[in-house]
Structures are given as C-alpha cells and as structure tokens.
Amino acid sequence: MSDTAGATVLDILEDTDVCICAGSGGVGKTTTSAAIAAGMAARGHKVAVLTIDPAKRLADSLGLSELGNERARVDPKLFERAGIDPGDGELWATMLDAKATFDEVVIRYSEDRESSEQILDNRIYKQISGALAGSQEYMAMEKLYEIHESGEFDLLVLDTPPSRNALDFLDAPQRLVQFVDGRALKMFLRPTGFGAKIAGRGAATILAVLRRLTGVDLIDDLSEFFNAMSGLVGGFKERATKVEALLGAEGTKFLIVTGPASEPISEAVYLHRKLVESELPFGGLVVNRLHVAADGAADDEEIATELAVALGEDLAERVMDSYRDRRGLVERDAANVEDLRDRIGAVPLLTIPEMADEIHDLVGLLSLQPHLFGAAAAAAPSQ
Numbered sequence: 001m002s003d004t005a006g007a008t009v010l011d012i013l014e015d016t017d018v019c020i021c022a023g024s025g026g027v028g029k030t031t032t033s034a035a036i037a038a039g040m041a042a043r044g045h046k047v048a049v050l051t052i053d054p055a056k057r058l059a060d061s062l063g064l065s066e067l068g069n070e071r072a073r074v075d076p077k078l079f080e081r082a083g084i085d086p087g088d089g090e091l092w093a094t095m096l097d098a099k100a101t102f103d104e105v106v107i108r109y110s111e112d113r114e115s116s117e118q119i120l121d122n123r124i125y126k127q128i129s130g131a132l133a134g135s136q137e138y139m140a141m142e143k144l145y146e147i148h149e150s151g152e153f154d155l156l157v158l159d160t161p162p163s164r165n166a167l168d169f170l171d172a173p174q175r176l177v178q179f180v181d182g183r184a185l186k187m188f189l190r191p192t193g194f195g196a197k198i199a200g201r202g203a204a205t206i207l208a209v210l211r212r213l214t215g216v217d218l219i220d221d222l223s224e225f226f227n228a229m230s231g232l233v234g235g236f237k238e239r240a241t242k243v244e245a246l247l248g249a250e251g252t253k254f255l256i257v258t259g260p261a262s263e264p265i266s267e268a269v270y271l272h273r274k275l276v277e278s279e280l281p282f283g284g285l286v287v288n289r290l291h292v293a294a295d296g297a298a299d300d301e302e303i304a305t306e307l308a309v310a311l312g313e314d315l316a317e318r319v320m321d322s323y324r325d326r327r328g329l330v331e332r333d334a335a336n337v338e339d340l341r342d343r344i345g346a347v348p349l350l351t352i353p354e355m356a357d358e359i360h361d362l363v364g365l366l367s368l369q370p371h372l373f374g375a376a377a378a379a380a381p382s383q
C-alpha cells in the first residue's frame with residue numbers, strides 16, 4: 001500500500017479484525033475510534049468499539065451512560081435517523097472500566113471464590129486496582145482479548161487511554177506482572193520473613209508507626225495483598241503472552257492518531273518508530289483537527305474591502321486579523337503534515353478537518369465519514 005494519497009479506512013482495515021487507535025493525549029483517539037466503528041457498521045459489519053472515558057455527551061448519545069463494563073448495542077434507530085441503512089451492520093460500544101475488568105481478572109484466576117473475595121475485599125487492592133500504573137492500559141488489552149476470543153464481531157476498534165506516554169499500553173501487561181511478582185517488594189513487606197529482618201526494617205518501622213498513629217494495619221493488608229496476588233501471577237503471565245500475540249497478529253492494525261501541531265506530530269513519529277521496532281502491525285496515520293482553507297477564498301484585499309463595507313473599518317480590521325491567524329494555522333498544518341510524510345515515508349495517511357460543530361453523537365461521528373472512508377463511499381453506504 002505505497003499509494004498514500006487516496007488511502008481510506010477500508011483499504012487500511014482490509015482483512016483486519018482488530019484496529020487499535022493510539023496517540024498522544026487529546027488528539028481525538030476516542031472520536032476517531034468511534035467514527036471508524038460507526039462507519040464500518042454503516043457498511044454492514046458487526047463492530048464493537050471499546051472506548052475509554054468518552055466525553056459524557058458522546059457516551060450518553062451512544063447509550064453508554066450507565067453500563068460500566070458491559071457492552072451495549074447502539075440503537076439501530078440512530079442510524080435510521082442519520083439516513084443510513086446499515087443492513088446487517090451492528091454497532092456495539094463498551095466503556096472500559098479498569099477496576100471492573102481487574103475484578104473480573106482476579107475472579108478468573110483465583111483458585112476459588114474464597115481467595116478471590118479475599119483479594120477483592122483487601123483494602124490495598126481496593127485502593128490500587130483502578131489506579132495502579134498501567135492497569136488501565138492492561139485492562140484495555142485484557143478486554144480486547146476477551147471480546148476477540150468470543151468471536152462475536154467482524155471488527156473490534158480499541159481506543160487507548162490518555163497516557164502521558166502513548167506507548168505505555170504496549171508494555172502494560174509485562175509491567176503489571178512485574179509489579180505483582182515484585183519479589184523485592186514482597187520481601188520488604190512480609191513482616192515475619194527473612195527479608196523484613198534484613199532489608200525491610202525501615203519499611204516495617206514506618207508501617208508500624210503508621211499503625212500506631214492511624215490504627216490501620218497496613219502491614220497485614222499489604223502482606224495479605226501480595227500473598228494473595230502472587231497466586232495470580234501465573235494466570236497473568238499466561239494471559240499477557242496471549243494479549244501480546246493478539247497485538248502482533250496479522251489481523252491487527254495500529255492507527256496512529258495525531259493532531260496537526262508540531263508536538264503531537266513529533267510524538268506520532270516517535271510512536272511509529274516504536275511500533276516498527278516492536279514489530280507491531282502499523283496501519284496508517286490519522287491527522288485530526290486539521291485547519292483547512294475555505295474553498296474558493298478570494299484574495300485579501302477583496303475580502304478586506306467587502307468586510308469594511310459590511311462591518312465598518314474597525315471591526316473589519318479585527319475580523320481580518322483573525323482570518324490571517326487562521327490562515328497561518330492552515331499553512332502551519334500543511335507544512336507539518338508534509339514534515340510528517342517526510343519523516344515517516346510512504347504510509348497511508350488520512351486527514352480529518354477541524355469540524356465546526358462538536359462531535360457528540362452518531363450523526364457527528366458519521367459526518368467524519370467522507371474523510372475516513374473517501375468521498376465516494378460517503379453518500380450511500382455500500383454493503
């Protein structure tokens with residue numbers, strides 16, 4: 001696929017059953033993944049989008065508001081109202097909830113109900129299961145794997161969390177295993193163990209002081225937590241290997257979503273390099289919120305004259321200033337996209353313009369179709 005000019009999502013996702021939208025914070029990963037899923041459903045496919053923290057209005061309009069980790073079918077009437085007949089197509093959406101998925105994983109890998117409850121009730125577990133570094137990323141992968149295994153969908157589109165580092169999710173499974181399996185940490189915490197006598201005196205003393213001051217026995221909680229969790233390490237490891245295999249599978253494609261400013265562009269270049277180094281299947285780039293020139297704009301002098309007549313000199317001058325600022329952005333974005341092409345080479349690259357309206361429902365998502373699926377495919381969805 002060396003012809004990058006006319007690439008569409010359909011080309012990129014041919015023979016693909018998992019599409020992962022990665023990128024830095026706030027660039028439009030959630031919007032793009034939902035729009036791709038909606039567009040593919042409109043073309044007759046059974047699609048699930050796994051979203052993370054969608055804006056409340058978008059979640060509400062897709063019927064996701066109270067469902068937590070459960071997947072829900074987006075009401076087919078919403079397609080009808082948007083003037084689209086998806087045929088056999090179905091759009092399902094899940095809002096990923098790291099804590100709920102973590103609980104499910106604990107239950108799955110615990111030997112029996114008693115040991116899973118012991119973990120789920122543990123004070124430390126309750127505190128960290130949602131907040132643990134990488135847990136959101138790991139759980140996104142976990143859920144992806146689980147739904148993929150069910151074989152219910154033609155395509156899964158995974159949104160990724162707003163990580164500080166867009167690559168966090170790649171090694172999240174390994175990091176989680178390392179944390180739970182952290183021998184040094186366990187030695188520190190086991191109050192009666194040999195480790196505690198040697199290395200752990202400092203930590204144990206601090207915890208003992210805390211216990212005196214707060215009445216909360218963190219030592220017991222912590223050692224119970226690590227002892228119980230260590231029983232799960234085998235399951236976690238096995239699963240992490242399978243999740244990794246899915247990420248690198250032939251039917252998986254990563255899309256890198258970026259904004260048109262220099263900083264996200266540089267991050268996209270870095271992320272692309274990392275994906276290639278990790279031998280993960282890269283599908284293409286999506287440059288979102290591109291400032292584009294209005295069609296058939298007249299030259300500056302003509303615009304200034306007409307504005308002055310319509311608005312008076314002062315206001316016209318201010319409007320002209322903001323017009324020039326915007327044009328500056330259009331030029332900057334075009335240069336940045338060129339730069340991106342130069343740095344990454346011939347890969348499929350899609351652009352989505354900055355839309356005038358907020359994208360908060362299915363109609364908004366479907367309005368991005370011409371940019372993602374090509375102008376020809378936009379008017380009448382093909383089956």
Ligand SMILES: Nc1ncnc2c1ncn2[C@@H]1O[C@H](COP(=O)(O)OP(=O)(O)OP(=O)(O)O)[C@@H](O)[C@H]1O
Pocket residue numbers: 024025026027028029030031032052053054055160161162163288289290352353354355356357358359360
């Ligand atoms: N092309 C666009 N035109 C106008 N607004 C857009 C466009 N794309 C996204 N937005 C808006 O930008 C905001 C951020 O988008 P989105 O939530 O998809 O980003 P994100 O990458 O998922 O963010 P985070 O990293 O925080 O998860 C949303 O309010 C969305 O409606």
Ligand SMILES: [Mg+2]
Pocket residue numbers: 029030031052053054159160161162
């Ligand atoms: Mg998001």
